[in-house]
Amino acid sequence: MSGTLAHSLGAAVLAFAAQAAQATEVPHAIEQALSAALQDKRGITLYVAGQTVAGAVTKIEPGAWVELRSQQFGRIVVRLDRIDAVALP
Numbered sequence: 138m139s140g141t142l143a144h145s146l147g148a149a150v151l152a153f154a155a156q157a158a159q160a161t162e163v164p165h166a167i168e169q170a171l172s173a174a175l176q177d178k179r180g181i182t183l184y185v186a187g188q189t190v191a192g193a194v195t196k197i198e199p200g201a202w203v204e205l206r207s208q209q210f211g212r213i214v215v216r217l218d219r220i221d222a223v224a225l226p
Contacts, residue, residue, distance in 0.1 A: 164200075170223040171203050181205075183215060184222040190215060 174181045175194040183190040183205075192205030192213055203220075205213040 164217060167217065167220055167223055168197065168199060170225060171197050174223075174225060179226060181226075182224040183220050184224070185215060185219050186221070 171181070171194055173179075175197060178193065180191060180193050183203075190205065190213060192207035192210075194203060195206050195212075196204040200217065202214050202216050205215065207213060
């Protein structure tokens with residue numbers, strides 16, 4: 138393998154590894170924000186597929202789903218892998 142090809146391949150592997158590490162940090166950060174909202178008993182807004190879902194966090198199943206309560210809907214369950222962003226007041 139030539140030096141240039143090996144260097145390019147190594148750079149591609151490092152870039153892929155960095156992207157994979159960042160991809161696992163995002164869901165973890167979302168779960169942390171949801172846990173903080175649950176402990177503080179604060180309302181939050183979730184952004185899911187271009188829609189907003191607002192409510193108070195009542196339960197979290199790590200790696201699976203979050204349950205919210207709102208005035209409009211008594212119970213809302215959202216899969217964590219569908220959440221694009223979380224807004225805390």
